[in-house]
Amino acid sequence: MTFYDDISTYSNNTAIVTEQSTQISYKTLLSLADGIGIHIKERCLVFLLCRNCLESVAGYVGILRARAVPVLITEAIDPSFLTNLMEAYHPEYVFSPTDTQKATYFGTTLYSFDNYTLAKTGYTGESQCHDQLALLLMTSGSTGSPRFVRQSYKNINSNAEAISQYLQIEAADRPITTMPMNYTYGLSIINSHLLNGASIVLTQDTLMNRKFWDLMKAHSVTTFGGVPYIYEMLKKLRFQRMDLPTLKYLTQAGGRLSPELSAQFADYCTHKSIKFIVMYGQTEATARMAYLSWEYARTKVGSVGMPIPGGNFWLEDDSGKTIVGSHRPGELVYRGDNVTMGHAENRQDLCRGDDNGGILHTGDMAQRDEDGFYYIVGRKNRFLKMFGHRVSLDEVEQLVRTVGYDCACTGVDDNLNIYVTKPDDDDKVKNLVIHRMGINQAGFSIIPIDDLPWNEAGKVMYSALN
Numbered sequence: 252m253t254f255y256d257d258i259s260t261y262s263n264n265t266a267i268v269t270e271q272s273t274q275i276s277y278k279t280l281l282s283l284a285d286g287i288g289i290h291i292k293e294r295c296l297v298f299l300l301c302r303n304c305l306e307s308v309a310g311y312v313g314i315l316r317a318r319a320v321p322v323l324i325t326e327a328i329d330p331s332f333l334t335n336l337m338e339a340y341h342p343e344y345v346f347s348p349t350d351t352q353k354a355t356y357f358g359t360t361l362y363s364f365d366n367y368t369l370a371k372t373g374y375t376g377e378s379q380c381h382d383q384l385a386l387l388l389m390t391s392g393s394t395g396s397p398r399f400v401r402q403s404y405k406n407i408n409s410n411a412e413a414i415s416q417y418l419q420i421e422a423a424d425r426p427i428t429t430m431p432m433n434y435t436y437g438l439s440i441i442n443s444h445l446l447n448g449a450s451i452v453l454t455q456d457t458l459m460n461r462k463f464w465d466l467m468k469a470h471s472v473t474t475f476g477g478v479p480y481i482y483e484m485l486k487k488l489r490f491q492r493m494d495l496p497t498l499k500y501l502t503q504a505g506g507r508l509s510p511e512l513s514a515q516f517a518d519y520c521t522h523k524s525i526k527f528i529v530m531y532g533q534t535e536a537t538a539r540m541a542y543l544s545w546e547y548a549r550t551k552v553g554s555v556g557m558p559i560p561g562g563n564f565w566l567e568d569d570s571g572k573t574i575v576g577s578h579r580p581g582e583l584v585y586r587g588d589n590v591t592m593g594h595a596e597n598r599q600d601l602c603r604g605d606d607n608g609g610i611l612h613t614g615d616m617a618q619r620d621e622d623g624f625y626y627i628v629g630r631k632n633r634f635l636k637m638f639g640h641r642v643s644l645d646e647v648e649q650l651v652r653t654v655g656y657d658c659a660c661t662g663v664d665d666n667l668n669i670y671v672t673k674p675d676d677d678d679k680v681k682n683l684v685i686h687r688m689g690i691n692q693a694g695f696s697i698i699p700i701d702d703l704p705w706n707e708a709g710k711v712m713y714s715a716l717n
Contacts, residue, residue, distance in 0.1 A: 253408050254445035255315040261448030268452045268470050283309040288317035290361045294380045295319045300326040300347040301433040303453045306367035310346045320380045322387040323433035339397045339597045341374035380601045390534045400534045401592040409588035410537040413559040414443040417542050422448035427472045434708045436505050439538035458484050471497040478505030480709035491519045500526035510553040517548035531555035537589040554624040562587035583617040586610050636664040637694050659703050659711045667695035
């Protein structure tokens, strides 16, 4: 079963609840989607400028059903970057909000639906998309870059089914959007819930907005997910004191949550009879590769758990040999049907087939405990040599955060930059790094900063710090 082809199965179920509390059935969503898709030719490329709104979801489903290829892009994209993407990919169509200036220069209007317009650009599609290519998504770190991940129909379907299985998603579930749908984690929530006939509450509001919580309560939301940044916000909002009687479970992915915060939320959720499920994934694996079942949220705190149904992990050393045994770090390698076809940087790349063969070298360093649970310990390229010793930038960040500061680290060998938000005591951080990490004071600098640069997926933009 696919959520886009078999959507009529749940005909009378509510598929979408809008910010205005309008309830849209699966039957109506199907009609809206096909009303858009009928204007789009098969195997063409469609830029979809996304908001968390009915028009975006209907456009996404309609493009998939038309067997064209949607390219999901934030509607807040910088116009000059969007122009560069248009020139690199030559999309035949653009589906975008009518109330933005961007909509005025895409081409001839073919169809309008509420606040969105479908335009034909005039590009001829000189390179046809591969017959298995279903979707293009930006990686979380590629803002400003023309690089996209090529996802196949098999990738999307297998990952939605695996997520549905381990989360036991039912038609009665009702998630609310906390992340953009053009972000792989946010999109996976939409895919997996549409697959099961569930109802998705769409909102552009953040957790800091009272309207978000009003929608949650008004529509009996049962679940939502978040990146570490969202959990930091939940802590500030005193989540443990909130009265949310319909909430069944929370999911976390999109980066490593500190063990301290993970333990806190495991305790909060246990007290509230809510399941707290930590997950791990990458856009290059469609969305999810691993999950930590809620029963282990406290006893295996800090772990990303075990592979999703149908997936497999192993660890490799620097020479590519498989690491046997526990508590030995190496690069995490994954095999599964959700491993994507590879990357693209221009229209010509969309003709290519599967570059990965179902195997993904994640670039993450991990280790496995004696029970088979995996723990991410850093990025393969997030290490520096400091006077002959290997230092993990992620480990330094986690250490500084234990004393209450947001922190981000960059640098080159023997020259580490530690960006710290509003430090009231440089010596406190300095001594921590010297004595706990064993780094010579001559090799690092502490740089005060008002706020860390975050992207819309809630991840630090390290490129903006250099």
